[in-house]
Amino acid sequence: MPTAYVYTAIGGPETEAFAEVPEPVPGPGQLLVRVRAAGVNPADWKRRAGHLSPGEAPPPLPAVFGREAAGTVEAVGEGVTGFGVGDEVFGQPVGGAYAQYVLVPATQAAHKPAALAWTDAAVLPIAAGTAYDGLRQLGLPAGATLLVNGAGGGVGAIAVQLARHEGLTVIGTASAAKADFVTSLGAVHVPSGPGVADRVRAAAPDGLDGLFDLVGGEPLRELAPLLREPAGLITGADRATAAELGGSGIVRHRTTEVFGTVGRLAAEGVFSTSVTQVLPFAEAGRALRAVEEGHTRGKIVLDFDAPDTQER
Template sequence: MPNSYVYTAAGGPEVEAFADLPRPTPGEGELLVAVRAAGVNPADWKLRGGFRIPGMSTTYPMVFGLEVAGTVVEVGPGVDGFAVGDDVFGNPSTGGYAEFTLLPAAAAARRPAALSFTDAAALPVAGGTAYDGLAQLALPPGATLLVTGVGGGVGVAVAQLARHGGLRVLGTASEAKREFVGSLGVVHVAYGPGTVERLRAAAPDGVDAVYDLVGGAALEEAAELLADRSKLITAADRVAAAKLGGAGVERDRSGRVYTELARLAVDGVLDPRVSATYPLSQAGAALRAVEDGHAQGKIVIEVAP
């Protein structure tokens, strides 16, 4: 059976394929990890479409997946603090939809025994983006935060961490996600015609900050509620946010942050809300579930039992 799910060029689902790739060799500061689980994110299909993270390789085929959990099977030179047999999670450098991947030690954390591989694999992107963005906003307890697209993986993490920090949270999402959003302790505001009016009704005094996860018109509408545009951040479109006076989320992607996220998960503060899992053989279906925009919470590929 092929050991990886890849994209062979920039494009749509037609460029996706299974591949049997050589097992990678860890270099300086890297861990070779046998993958147990890999998180699925909107960035996966955006990268397939041609979007690139600065410094990212463009050599095809490229393995999907920006977050994994698994077990260290080999340690590269210059690595301290990790050993063969350690269970870890973090951001891989060679893709997560695979049986083996390389994980920079600086972007890895140990998986606590009380945290499943599936939940650990759902933390680095959504949980990390949420954590970093809230640290960037630095809101005091009692402040009101609006989250656009609160029903997805990042939004779920933002909502939980914000509520834990004493914030009042409003969130936009489809009407179908009303009950789910309410279960997060978030005031649900439905998308569609009249969204701005509904937001103003829910927050007549405006909001103290906006955490945007959608971009486009949703970002522009949310900005209207802010008196201080420096409190507008986005994980969707930093160019548009800058034009509105805001900024993109500045990511940390360090083992320090991931260790803290694991602690919050074990303590019951942060539940990644994994709504569905798929085997690696159904990686395409897992990606479609996220790309179609209807997933609630996180989707995870379970690579190995």
């Protein structure tokens, strides 16, 4: 039977385990995909800890971790068009991504460009998709000033690169340890932590046209007054606080069209996926610990074919 990495109860890392699971069978509109790589995201451990989005029902237990993957189509369900057995794809699986075989709705899958590595394609649905959707939502013109709060993480790093490609002036908050990384992406680095608003104000004395938040909480409250208009605030981390401040959550469009666009942009070199560490599937727990502790730079990916740890 295929193997998956699951959590057996709501709680801490002690609830995690590898488990054998039945190979899924694709239903109408679904693809059966053999996973080659899966992205690791903060939402993975947050769901295990019971932190769900408003209105989101807890999954049946045991639940498979993960929300994005890339792999090869093994079978297609009734009514699927545009995909066939053997196609290389990436997308958002139903029922978790840390598994050797997953089901992906055809409407939430895209063909992997040949130029992209599996480990890069695997992080496009969440990190690149969120960055792309957020910038479309803001709709800032070239020359505008954007603050990316949390520029050193997976979503933030891609948001910085896409924003620079669109001609925006970008300021990125991140820890001092990530200064060189954020600067290399094309942003003006501002150290996060107490007093961050004063440092951002010094970097953007005329104010901000947009705030792409990936941190939430008190840092978001501190930075929001720097915006010229409250509606220029979007967040992928704290919808409640953003709403209080006149902003909104990022509206995701998990479609073949959006995923195909970010795949093309990545293949063309418009942005790097900022994958900084690749771990074998056998080290899924280690990957989650690194993300849960919050000190990662860029993205961590699980490689289902790699026996050894790789660093980038």
